[in-house]
Amino acid sequence: MRIKATLLSLLLLMVFATSSFALEGQQPEAIAEKMAFKLVRGVTNTVTSVVEVPKQSYLMVRDRGGIGYVVGPLKGAGMAFYRLLTGLTETVFFAVPQPGYYDPLITPEFVWEGWEEKRVEPRGQSEAQPAQGKGE
Numbered sequence: 001m002r003i004k005a006t007l008l009s010l011l012l013l014m015v016f017a018t019s020s021f022a023l024e025g026q027q028p029e030a031i032a033e034k035m036a037f038k039l040v041r042g043v044t045n046t047v048t049s050v051v052e053v054p055k056q057s058y059l060m061v062r063d064r065g066g067i068g069y070v071v072g073p074l075k076g077a078g079m080a081f082y083r084l085l086t087g088l089t090e091t092v093f094f095a096v097p098q099p100g101y102y103d104p105l106i107t108p109e110f111v112w113e114g115w116e117e118k119r120v121e122p123r124g125q126s127e128a129q130p131a132q133g134k135g136e
Contacts, residue, residue: 034102035094042090044110045083051111052080059115083111 056076060068086105099105108114 031097034097038090038102039094041104041109042087042092042094045087045106046091047087048111049080049084049087052076052083055079055111055115082106 053073053076056079057068057072060072060075062068064071083106090105
């Protein structure tokens with residue numbers, strides 16, 4: 001009885017395991033390219049993490065006004081630390097296809113992205129209020 005149960009479980013394991021081998025894998029060149037890009041992204045984010053301080057300062061002053069002079073450097077220091085940690089993680093684990101399939105751990109991918117978009121609407125203005133034209 002014990003042998004039958006062992007053989008049945010081994011058979012079931014083989015049936016379900018072989019279906020995962022049927023998937024077509026990616027070409028080694030594509031995998032190597034994604035690994036190399038993850039390594040370069042990790043090193044770049046590690047080196048450029050300090051740029052988050054002026055970036056976040058600029059964005060906070062632009063989006064929030066005067067309070068951004070206080071909050072911006074604090075947020076920049078936190079984001080610099082976060083970008084440094086994600087850069088180190090991607091550098092050390094560049095060969096591991098996680099998260100996703102060599103996807104970036106942080107958004108935006110690099111510190112020089114994301115300067116143009118306005119993320120927070122200033123207080124007191126909304127798009128729901130139509131603009132008054134001249135002579136009205």
